[in-house]
Amino acid sequence: MKFLGLVIVCLTGGLLLYGTMDLPNWGDPASPASTHLSDYYIEHIVEETQVPNLVTAVLADYRGYDTMFETAVVFCAGLACFLLLRDFRPGKDRYYRHIPTGVMLHFKNPDTRMIPGNEFEHMDKDWVPSDIIIKTVCRILIPFIQIYALYVVAHGDFSPGGGFQGGVIFGSSLILMAISYNLKTLLKRVTEKFLSMFAATGVLIYVGLGVLAMIMGGQFLDYGMLAPLVPWDPGHIRALGMLGVEIGVGIAVMSVMVIIYVNIVSEGRHDEGL
Amino acid sequence: MNEFLALIVAKYNFWLYIILMMIGLYAMIAKNNLMKKLVGMNIFQTAIILFYVSIGYKHGATLPIIQGGHGTHDAVIHAADYINPLPHVLMLTAIVVSVATFGVAMALCVKIYQRYQTLEEDELRIRLSEK
Numbered sequence: 001m002k003f004l005g006l007v008i009v010c011l012t013g014g015l016l017l018y019g020t021m022d023l024p025n026w027g028d029p030a031s032p033a034s035t036h037l038s039d040y041y042i043e044h045i046v047e048e049t050q051v052p053n054l055v056t057a058v059l060a061d062y063r064g065y066d067t068m069f070e071t072a073v074v075f076c077a078g079l080a081c082f083l084l085l086r087d088f089r090p091g092k093d094r095y096y097r098h099i100p101t102g103v104m105l106h107f108k109n110p111d112t113r114m115i116p117g118n119e120f121e122h123m124d125k126d127w128v129p130s131d132i133i134i135k136t137v138c139r140i141l142i143p144f145i146q147i148y149a150l151y152v153v154a155h156g157d158f159s160p161g162g163g164f165q166g167g168v169i170f171g172s173s174l175i176l177m178a179i180s181y182n183l184k185t186l187l188k189r190v191t192e193k194f195l196s197m198f199a200a201t202g203v204l205i206y207v208g209l210g211v212l213a214m215i216m217g218g219q220f221l222d223y224g225m226l227a228p229l230v231p232w233d234p235g236h237i238r239a240l241g242m243l244g245v246e247i248g249v250g251i252a253v254m255s256v257m258v259i260i261y262v263n264i265v266s267e268g269r270h271d272e273g274l
Numbered sequence: 275m276n277e278f279l280a281l282i283v284a285k286y287n288f289w290l291y292i293i294l295m296m297i298g299l300y301a302m303i304a305k306n307n308l309m310k311k312l313v314g315m316n317i318f319q320t321a322i323i324l325f326y327v328s329i330g331y332k333h334g335a336t337l338p339i340i341q342g343g344h345g346t347h348d349a350v351i352h353a354a355d356y357i358n359p360l361p362h363v364l365m366l367t368a369i370v371v372s373v374a375t376f377g378v379a380m381a382l383c384v385k386i387y388q389r390y391q392t393l394e395e396d397e398l399r400i401r402l403s404e405k
Contacts, residue, residue, distance in 0.1 A: 010296075020285050026284055067367065080381065164366060267388065268384075
């Protein structure tokens with residue numbers, strides 16, 4: 001099997017390498033990919049949409065349908081992870097630690113449980129003493145990562161950035177919290193219900209803006225029709241519409257990232273992980 | 275000799291991406307562990323993303339954000355000054371799809387491991403034939 005695989009790979013690779021002879025040279029301005037549609041985009045986007053970041057303009061305006069279903073794909077991935085893995089049965093073994101002395105308690109009976117408070121705290125099975133350097137550095141770092149994520153979302157129209165990137169940065173800041181503290185700490189602050197609501201809200205914002213354009217008399221996702229809603233700045237209405245869409249994408253991506261992470265590391269039990 | 279060097283300079287990045295893609299394909303075909311197959315799939319996707327992004331590059335062009343485009347813009351925009359934004363857009367969505375597929379595939383792996391206690395393909399085949 002391994003040998004057969006190697007033969008197939010060498011054959012395919014050889015054919016593809018032979019095929020590169022017909023590809024245009026690297027960086028050739030006259031290559032077919034850079035001559036037809038892209039010239040139109042580069043020369044007309046600013047006058048048509050008032051958005052200098054061409055990637056965002058193509059993503060959220062010219063290819064708005066594509067991005068909408070892309071967000072739906074991300075949402076479906078989060079939903080699939082939840083449906084595949086989520087396990088609502090309570091775990092059998094529970095572990096608690098007495099904070100002043102550090103004594104560890106192991107409860108094997110699933111019915112006896114303790115309410116964690118000032119004296120006892122819930123802990124993971126493979127508990128390692130948390131490192132104070134890692135905890136402190138992450139605690140200082142996380143707010144700045146989140147501010148940066150919001151900046152990336154909000155400036156997606158004018159500088160490199162956008163909803164997908166900002167959402168991933170925000171989601172990874174929450175994942176960093178789960179890694180540096182523990183999963184319970186994250187889920188106490190950002191509950192599962194909150195995450196699911198946010199994932200759905202993000203897709204809803206995107207579709208809602210499209211439907212709003214239809215209600216205002218235009219076509220689906222035609223942001224220009226939203227101008228009467230923003231009387232103070234009708235010139236930038238397409239940029240503002242894209243910003244709204246990007247915010248929806250960012251919210252959906254952020255919550256789906258955390259949902260996938262939480263479900264995979266804890267095998268759907270949401271009690272302990274990494 | 276100079277022609278050969280020019281050919282290498284013009285095409286070497288495509289060759290590297292094809293080699294990377296073949297590494298991913300080999301991992302998907304030949305590896306026994308499902309997790310390693312997934313890593314192979316990710317390498318394959320990365321190679322395609324790099325290929326598309328390098329197609330969008332133009333010599334002497336800068337990144338696709340119009341300079342001074344925020345506010346009133348009167349100067350004529352030349353298409354040769356900015357690289358092709360379209361491959362970047364397509365790959366932005368492809369990256370998101372790759373994250374989504376990877377997440378779902380890992381969830382399936384976790385499920386398989388929970389039921390059969392293994393992710394090796396040959397052991398899985400034995401366990402499946404036992405039942």
